[in-house]
Structure formats: structure tokens, C-alpha cells
Amino acid sequence: MSTLMPTDNRKNTTNKKINIDVNKSLIACDIIELFLVLFIVVLFYVSIPVTSTKVIYIPNGSTSAIISYLNKSGYELNFIDKTIIRFLGYPQQGWIDLKYKHLSKGDFLYKLVTSKAALRNITLIPGETSYFFLKDIAKALNLSEEKLIDTYNKLAYKNDGNILAESYSLPLGMSEENLIYYLFSYTNKKYEEFARKIFGEYNKNKWFYYVSIASVVQKEAANVDEMPYVSSVIHNRLKRGMPLQMDGTLNYAQYSHDVVSAKRIKEDRSPYNTYLNKGVPEHPVCAVSLAAIKAAIFPAKTEYLYFVKDKKTNAHKFSASYKEHVNTVNSNIVYIRTTPKKKVEPTEKTPSSKESIFDQIKTPSKPTAIKNLWQNVK
Structure with a gap:
């Protein structure tokens, strides 16, 4: 008649605990490794070079609407950028000065949240001609008079009267093309608003x-x-x-x-x-x-x-x-x-x-x- 040896339950329990601890360690290592990989990916992502004008315009609206606007302007932002921006805060609105034309993606997103443009007041006196106004702008904002004139002539509807005579707060660092486009767009919006209030419609030629x-x-x-x-x-x-x-x-x-x-x-x-x-x-x-x-x-x-x-x-x-x-x-x-x-x-x-x-x-x-x-x- 054979005798069965008693099972050492304590030994089995110890082995199970060791296996659980090993598994936990492996999981922890996997998680740490995942975070390290994600961290490296994010570091790589935010180091991607971005080319922009020094001064850009950010419209009013939600972060999603701003991202959509920037995408239409050629910046190609995605949900990762949206997440980073929300982590950093909320984008500035209006004209902002990025200081540089070439930045990393991280710097670009950070400046969207923190930067503001230095503004200078420029007044177009009623009765003044665009000939002298463009000279004044070039001097005041340190811009190329030749580029201003060239852009003005390309976009102008008439020789003069395309810019409403009033005071403007213009950001330093704005490009000649963006400045003329902004002044024309602002004026046309005012003209349209004024015309619709009086005549009920806006016909530019009339x-x-x-x-x-x-x-x-x-x-x-x-x-x-x-x-x-x-x-x-x-x-x-x-x-x-x-x-x-x-x-x-x-x-x-x-x-x-x-x-x-x-x-x-x-x-x-x-x-x-x-x-x-x-x-x-x-x-x-x-x-x-x-x-x-x-x-x-x-x-x-x-x-x-x-x-x-x-x-x-x-x-x-x-x-x-x-x-x-x-x-x-x-x-x-x-x-x-x-x-x-x-x-x-x-x-x-x-x-x-x-x-x-x-x-x-x-x-x-x-x-x-x-x-x-x-x-x-x-």
C-alpha cells in the first residue's frame, strides 16, 4: 500500500505570487516603453519644421474653427495639433507676431497660444491719395514700397478709393501682400454693409x-x-x-x-x-x-x-x-x-x-x- 506525499500549498502560492509580480513588472515595462515611444514620437513631431509669415491672422471662434481656418491657409494641422493647443491653452485672436518665418511645429503651436502682435496706428486722411498713403505705410512699417504698389495694382478695383479713409491698427511684421489684402477686404466689407443699409443690395460697379x-x-x-x-x-x-x-x-x-x-x-x-x-x-x-x-x-x-x-x-x-x-x-x-x-x-x-x-x-x-x-x- 502506497502512501501519498502531502502537497506543499505554501510553495505553490509563492510561485503564483512570483508569476503575478513578474507579469506586473512586464506590464509596467511595456507601459513605460509605450510612453517612451510616444514621448519620442511627440518630440519628433513637434520638431518638424514649419514655414510661416512672421505675422498671421487668427479669427474669432473655437479651437476647432481656428484649426480649420489655418488648414485652409496651408498650415496642415491635425487632431494632434488640436490636442497640443488645448493642453497649452487657447489660441490668441487677431494678428499675432510669430517673430520668425521658420519654426518647429512645437514653437509654432506654442506661439499660437502665447504671442501677440505689436501694433502701429496708421491713419489714411480723407482726401489723401493711395500714391502717398502707400509711401507712408512703407516708411512707418518698414515695408517695401515697390511690393506694396505692385500688390495694390494687382488687387485694386479702381485706381483709388479702394481703402476707406480712417485709422487702422496694423501689426509690425505683416507682409506687403497680407496688408493690402486686409485693407481691401476691410473696406469692401464696410462698403457692402453701407450699401445694403441704403439700397438693400451691393453692386460694386454702381x-x-x-x-x-x-x-x-x-x-x-x-x-x-x-x-x-x-x-x-x-x-x-x-x-x-x-x-x-x-x-x-x-x-x-x-x-x-x-x-x-x-x-x-x-x-x-x-x-x-x-x-x-x-x-x-x-x-x-x-x-x-x-x-x-x-x-x-x-x-x-x-x-x-x-x-x-x-x-x-x-x-x-x-x-x-x-x-x-x-x-x-x-x-x-x-x-x-x-x-x-x-x-x-x-x-x-x-x-x-x-x-x-x-x-x-x-x-x-x-x-x-x-x-x-x-x-x-x-
């Missing part, structure tokens, strides 16, 4: 007819209060088939600051010379304000056909008849002969209301008349 009238108003009026009256003279002359005969139209482009002489009037053969050509110049003479556009569309109801600057007040005197106009001119001659010369700088008044010109526009009393006016523009 709208620029009024911008051209507004540019003449901008050059001729001594202040905002005079604009509707200058506009009335323009409209009254157009209705009668009379040439505008206004000196301000000859202050186009590089001639913006020149005194218009009788010789210039006689010799200038450009389409801007309203002494030789009837109608409104095809291209706006200069940059305009919204106040000038408002006056171009809503002229004062007058019979005025003439105006001349009163040397005593530096404002204009308006006349419905040529005889009255001549009398005003003669009174100026007498005043000049009997008064010592004084240098007076005319200033353009701004509306007393804190509202913008856009907000001050009221619905016309006769909308049908406004629509007919719009429809008559070719």
Missing part, C-alpha cells in the same frame, strides 16, 4: 460711382457740414449736362498736394480733368470717408451750380446763378488786395455725435426715389 462722386466732394469741401452742398452742385451740374469744372479732381495720385494752376487745367489730358471732360471721373480721385459717401448719395436740395472759397472765412459760398458767383469772386479779389496774407490751415469738422457716420444714417423719406437713383447708375 457703388464706386458714388465713391467717385464722394472723392470729388472730399477734395472740394472745407468741412463735413459743407459736403451735402458740394454734392448738390455736382448733382445739379450732372443733371444739366454741365462739366463739373472742379480743381479738386486734378489733385489725383502724385498731384494730391499741388496747387492747380490755369496752365495745369489747360495741359492735363487725363480723364480726371473735369474742365475738359464731362461727367464724374471713372476712378475716384482719392480715399474717402463714410461722411463723404453719405453726402454723395444724399445731396442737399438746392439750386446751387457754383461755389468758391470765401477768403474771409475759408469756407465756401454757394451760388445758384453765374452772376452771383462772379460777385463772390470779385469780393474775394478786393479782400486779397486789401488784406495781408495769412496762412490758414482748413480743418475738417467731425460729427458732434459720438455715433459713427454709419450709425447716423436714417432711412430715406422716399425709398423709391433712392432705389431709382441706384438703378439709374450704369
Whole structure:
């Protein structure tokens, strides 16, 4: 009769514990190895080179919307970038300065969250021409005047009037192409908003007819209060088939600051010379304000056909008849002969209301008349 040996349960338990510990160690090593691999992959990923402009624009919106916008701009970001950005924080909005054109992916994503652009205020004075404005921008922002002009000419709808006359906060480091595109886009958006509020639609060709009238108003009026009256003279002359005969139209482009002489009037053969050509110049003479556009569309109801600057007040005197106009001119001659010369700088008044010109526009009393006016523009 055989005898069975007793089983050593303690030994089996010990072996099981050892096996479990070994398995746990192996799992831990696998996890650590996985994390190391992921870490190396992430390090490699964030070291991928990225080429960008120094200054880029980030729109308002969610992280997903911003990623989508950047993808459309050629940056090719994905869910990994989205995760990293969310880990770092939230992207800045507006213009941001990356400082460099060539960065690693990690630096690029970090700067999206932390960087802001240094801004400089640039004012396009109402009545100034793009010829001088581009020179001012090039100097103020240290940009290439040649590139600015080249981009402007490629994108411009008209020779002038493509940029609304107002103040802009522009980031340093912005490229010439992006700057012109931004100014044009901003202006076109304002023009469209303004046109739809008045006419209910935006036709760019028709709208620029009024911008051209507004540019003449901008050059001729001594202040905002005079604009509707200058506009009335323009409209009254157009209705009668009379040439505008206004000196301000000859202050186009590089001639913006020149005194218009009788010789210039006689010799200038450009389409801007309203002494030789009837109608409104095809291209706006200069940059305009919204106040000038408002006056171009809503002229004062007058019979005025003439105006001349009163040397005593530096404002204009308006006349419905040529005889009255001549009398005003003669009174100026007498005043000049009997008064010592004084240098007076005319200033353009701004509306007393804190509202913008856009907000001050009221619905016309006769909308049908406004629509007919719009429809008559070719």
C-alpha cells in the first residue's frame, strides 16, 4: 500500500505570487516603453519644421474653427495639433507676431497660444491719395514700397478709393501682400454693409460711382457740414449736362498736394480733368470717408451750380446763378488786395455725435426715389 506525499500549498502560492509580480513588472515595462515611444514620437513631431509669415491672422471662434481656418491657409494641422493647443491653452485672436518665418511645429503651436502682435496706428486722411498713403505705410512699417504698389495694382478695383479713409491698427511684421489684402477686404466689407443699409443690395460697379462722386466732394469741401452742398452742385451740374469744372479732381495720385494752376487745367489730358471732360471721373480721385459717401448719395436740395472759397472765412459760398458767383469772386479779389496774407490751415469738422457716420444714417423719406437713383447708375 502506497502512501501519498502531502502537497506543499505554501510553495505553490509563492510561485503564483512570483508569476503575478513578474507579469506586473512586464506590464509596467511595456507601459513605460509605450510612453517612451510616444514621448519620442511627440518630440519628433513637434520638431518638424514649419514655414510661416512672421505675422498671421487668427479669427474669432473655437479651437476647432481656428484649426480649420489655418488648414485652409496651408498650415496642415491635425487632431494632434488640436490636442497640443488645448493642453497649452487657447489660441490668441487677431494678428499675432510669430517673430520668425521658420519654426518647429512645437514653437509654432506654442506661439499660437502665447504671442501677440505689436501694433502701429496708421491713419489714411480723407482726401489723401493711395500714391502717398502707400509711401507712408512703407516708411512707418518698414515695408517695401515697390511690393506694396505692385500688390495694390494687382488687387485694386479702381485706381483709388479702394481703402476707406480712417485709422487702422496694423501689426509690425505683416507682409506687403497680407496688408493690402486686409485693407481691401476691410473696406469692401464696410462698403457692402453701407450699401445694403441704403439700397438693400451691393453692386460694386454702381457703388464706386458714388465713391467717385464722394472723392470729388472730399477734395472740394472745407468741412463735413459743407459736403451735402458740394454734392448738390455736382448733382445739379450732372443733371444739366454741365462739366463739373472742379480743381479738386486734378489733385489725383502724385498731384494730391499741388496747387492747380490755369496752365495745369489747360495741359492735363487725363480723364480726371473735369474742365475738359464731362461727367464724374471713372476712378475716384482719392480715399474717402463714410461722411463723404453719405453726402454723395444724399445731396442737399438746392439750386446751387457754383461755389468758391470765401477768403474771409475759408469756407465756401454757394451760388445758384453765374452772376452771383462772379460777385463772390470779385469780393474775394478786393479782400486779397486789401488784406495781408495769412496762412490758414482748413480743418475738417467731425460729427458732434459720438455715433459713427454709419450709425447716423436714417432711412430715406422716399425709398423709391433712392432705389431709382441706384438703378439709374450704369
